[in-house]
Amino acid sequence: xxxxxxxxxxxxxxxxxxxxxxxxxxxxxxxxxxxxxxxxxxxxxxxxxxxxxxxxxxxxxxxxxxxxxxxxxxxxxxxxxxxxxxxxxxxxxxxxxxxxxxxxxxxxxxxxxxxxxxxxxxxxxxxxxxxxxxxxxxxxxxxxxxxxxxxxxxxxxxxxxxxxxxxxxxxxxxxxxxxxxxxxxxxxxxxxxxxxxxxxxxxxxxxxxxxxxxxxxxxxxxxxxxxxxxxxxxxxxxxxxxxxxxxxxxxxxxxxxxxxxxxxxxxxxxxxxxxxxxxxxxxxxxxxxxxxxxxxxxxxxxxxxxxxxxxxxxxxxxxxxxxxxxxxxxxxxxxxxxxxxxxxxxxxxxxxxxxxxxxxxxxxxxxxxxxxxxxxxxxxxxxxxxxxxxxxxxxxxxxxxxxxxxxxxxx
Amino acid sequence: xxxxxxxxxxxxxxxxxxxxxxxxxxxxxxxxxxxxxxxxxxxxxxxxxxxxxxxxxxxxxxxxxxxxxxxxxxxxxxxxxxxxxxxxxxxxxxxxxxxxxxxxxxxxxxxxxxxxxxxxxxxxxxxxxxxxxxxxxxxxxxxxxxxxxxxxxxxxxxxxxxxxxxxxxxxxxxxxxxxxxxxxxxxxxxxxxxxxxxxxxxxxxxxxxxxxxxxxxxxxxxxxxxxxxxxxxxxxxxxxxxxxxxxxxxxxxxxxxxxxxxxxxxxxxxxxxxxxxxxxxxxxxxxxxxxxxxxxxxxxxxxxxxxxxxxxxxxxxxxxxxxxxxxxxxxxxxxxxxxxxxxxxxxxxxxxxxxxxxxxxxxxxxxxxxxxxxxxxxxxxxxxxxxxxxxxxxxxxxxxxxxxxxxxxxxxxxxxxxxxxxxxxxxxxxxxxxxx
Numbered sequence: 066x067x068x069x070x071x072x073x074x075x076x077x078x079x080x081x082x083x084x085x086x087x088x089x090x091x092x093x094x095x096x097x098x099x100x101x102x103x104x105x106x107x108x109x110x111x112x113x114x115x116x117x118x119x120x121x122x123x124x125x126x127x128x129x130x131x132x133x134x135x136x137x138x139x140x141x142x143x144x145x146x147x148x149x150x151x152x153x154x155x156x157x158x159x160x161x162x163x164x165x166x167x168x169x170x171x172x173x174x175x176x177x178x179x180x181x182x183x184x185x186x187x188x189x190x191x192x193x194x195x196x197x198x199x200x201x202x203x204x205x206x207x208x209x210x211x212x213x214x215x216x217x218x219x220x221x222x223x224x225x226x227x228x229x230x231x232x233x234x235x236x237x238x239x240x241x242x243x244x245x246x247x248x249x250x251x252x253x254x255x256x257x258x259x260x261x262x263x264x265x266x267x268x269x270x271x272x273x274x275x276x277x278x279x280x281x282x283x284x285x286x287x288x289x290x291x292x293x294x295x296x297x298x299x300x301x302x303x304x305x306x307x308x309x310x311x312x313x314x315x316x317x318x319x320x321x322x323x324x325x326x327x328x329x330x331x332x333x334x335x336x337x338x339x340x341x342x343x344x345x346x347x348x349x350x351x352x353x354x355x356x357x358x359x360x361x362x363x364x365x366x367x368x369x370x371x372x373x374x375x376x377x378x379x380x381x382x383x384x385x386x387x388x389x390x391x392x393x394x395x396x397x398x399x400x401x402x403x404x405x406x407x408x409x410x411x412x413x414x415x416x417x418x419x420x421x422x423x424x425x426x427x428x429x430x431x432x433x434x435x436x437x438x439x440x441x442x443x444x445x446x447x448x449x450x451x452x453x454x455x456x457x458x459x460x461x462x463x464x465x466x467x468x469x470x471x472x473x474x475x476x
Numbered sequence: 477x478x479x480x481x482x483x484x485x486x487x488x489x490x491x492x493x494x495x496x497x498x499x500x501x502x503x504x505x506x507x508x509x510x511x512x513x514x515x516x517x518x519x520x521x522x523x524x525x526x527x528x529x530x531x532x533x534x535x536x537x538x539x540x541x542x543x544x545x546x547x548x549x550x551x552x553x554x555x556x557x558x559x560x561x562x563x564x565x566x567x568x569x570x571x572x573x574x575x576x577x578x579x580x581x582x583x584x585x586x587x588x589x590x591x592x593x594x595x596x597x598x599x600x601x602x603x604x605x606x607x608x609x610x611x612x613x614x615x616x617x618x619x620x621x622x623x624x625x626x627x628x629x630x631x632x633x634x635x636x637x638x639x640x641x642x643x644x645x646x647x648x649x650x651x652x653x654x655x656x657x658x659x660x661x662x663x664x665x666x667x668x669x670x671x672x673x674x675x676x677x678x679x680x681x682x683x684x685x686x687x688x689x690x691x692x693x694x695x696x697x698x699x700x701x702x703x704x705x706x707x708x709x710x711x712x713x714x715x716x717x718x719x720x721x722x723x724x725x726x727x728x729x730x731x732x733x734x735x736x737x738x739x740x741x742x743x744x745x746x747x748x749x750x751x752x753x754x755x756x757x758x759x760x761x762x763x764x765x766x767x768x769x770x771x772x773x774x775x776x777x778x779x780x781x782x783x784x785x786x787x788x789x790x791x792x793x794x795x796x797x798x799x800x801x802x803x804x805x806x807x808x809x810x811x812x813x814x815x816x817x818x819x820x821x822x823x824x825x826x827x828x829x830x831x832x833x834x835x836x837x838x839x840x841x842x843x844x845x846x847x848x849x850x851x852x853x854x855x856x857x858x859x860x861x862x863x864x865x866x867x868x869x870x871x872x873x874x875x876x877x878x879x880x881x882x883x884x885x886x887x888x889x890x891x892x893x894x895x896x897x898x899x900x901x902x903x904x905x906x907x908x909x910x911x912x
Contacts, residue, residue, distance in 0.1 A: 232900060233900060240901065271898055361850045361858060362858055362861055363860040363861075363867060364862035364863070366862070407862075415875060427885050431885055437896065441896060445899070445903075451903075
């Protein structure tokens, strides 16, 4: 039988080369049950191991010791321990036992939440995600990390993860959550285009039955597309009548009507936790109306802007225009002396080196994407599973086709 | 002459050049003369329509005049139902002379019943004898009978029934013309269109007058379905020989008005010149309604103020027209928009003060109209609201192309990535379902 001491000795001895590590892994797998039984007495042994040198062994022992229920007091110690481990462990070693690593991270997340200090989880989990993921692959840790970021309001840190392309998914649920949380982080960062893309992924994801994540994502999707595009049209007409109606009211283009609609349904939006976004929808309508004016006018007085956009005073109109100029949404100059706004054309001439570079990089990006598409297509057309499915359907089809002919002869 | 003056003169007709002012424009419609243009049932319905419209506008004198004439006209016919309606509408306001004439009604009704019996007997006799031509005549008489007594639906049925007994193409055309007449009266223009095409499919060549009548009917049908361009083309094809021969439906003056206004609203400059102004046929019609002729010429020669003035004067009377009244506002708006577009088209910059003057409107009002047109992308220009100048704007093709390319690239990028993801998800789901 094992003793903890002998295991620790094995770990210390077999952590240097790749061959040793695989040997260690088999040992540890065999000892897993034993470790779980001993889970309460493992803490002191962790101090004999170095999280960097002995990552794999450390991981197994850590996982065993966190598998049971944890008290508040223990959690305080564990959080410290695990965050040190997550930041200093070696990626190659922990990837040998990903399920253990994920289990440790999950319990770490739970403990952080139990201590109500999500900020403490952000950096260690970011490290964990970076160590576990391979390119273009969605790990189970992604949604957890994004959730922690949201709770800790560390949108910027969360956003850094979202910029990587994701193509491969293990669990659809992870993917939905990843996109939903990711969308919320992008909304927090006002990156509406990216948010729209992520939410769109959830809303259009193939699913046999609608789930709650998709419904919530859909609500946010409607709101964000109103803010970003100023319109919402799509064949996706789901049960969220409240939001579809909002979009319809928006398309009429009357501020007053939109506001009354929102006032009457205020509680419902509030209970969905979407009231903040709804308010942004209202202010986006002012912007949209001002933007429309730039198409028609070269100069227009602030008073006229206030009148057409239904703002209460020229002062307010000036604030709006100023903000929009600052955000690069319109090109204009304000003449404060006689209260006139002069709208200019987009100064971008598409002649600069930066622009050429930008276009070039876009082309490159799309070319790689296109290659990926072809590769995927080839992969699928060679996939035995796919061929079996298609073949079966073809057969049934043909059978039907020929079926009627002999029957006639039988009669 | 200063260039500014020239523009000004462009919009303002010379007051010294005394155009012959139209006879009826601006004044109240002369109902007597108007009613004189028509015969048959349409005369009565038109008069009643005028009475209704005037009733809504509280123009009692005109309403009474129209009702009085309708009363007299009905008395000549045999439609007692219509008679009772009119008497009810007059409501004793025209004195005893125009009250209820029960004796007349009863006499007419009695005669009608007798006539109906006679017709039924005749028809039955023909049917037993199986003489095709006689059966056709019998049904035709029945149709006429229903028509004069005001039951249009029955009349339509009877006329259509003659179809099975038509032997020559002349009969077919007669049947079609009757059906078209009734359908126009009832406002069922889908029937009108279908019977026009039936009439046009007959083997023998149609005589020119029938062709003109069919064009008129087709024009009315297109007008009703708001296809103004097609309506204009049909009215323009009507030959002047039509004269007063289709009075039970349309007067030649109407052809000019309907055709002219529809053409103005829907044709471009070339088509207007070729098909309306240079058309010898249509010129004859236009001579009948000089104000329409004048306003078309004004529009073409860019005297918009005068053109719009003519239109404004005509409006009250056009609203009293049974076929046109629904479309007057739309047509007017379209004509006005076209005028605005045409006015701005040749210039790089336009002074809004001058333009407002030319269109007899205020600068602020003009700005609103232009704004709507620019938003609609009908005028490529931008308004300098500070200096009240309209600047033409020429789209930069190169920039627009760059913009579109980048946008399309982004969309492609996004869509492909979403597609790959979805494909992976489906794969996953399928694999999971296999394992179960």
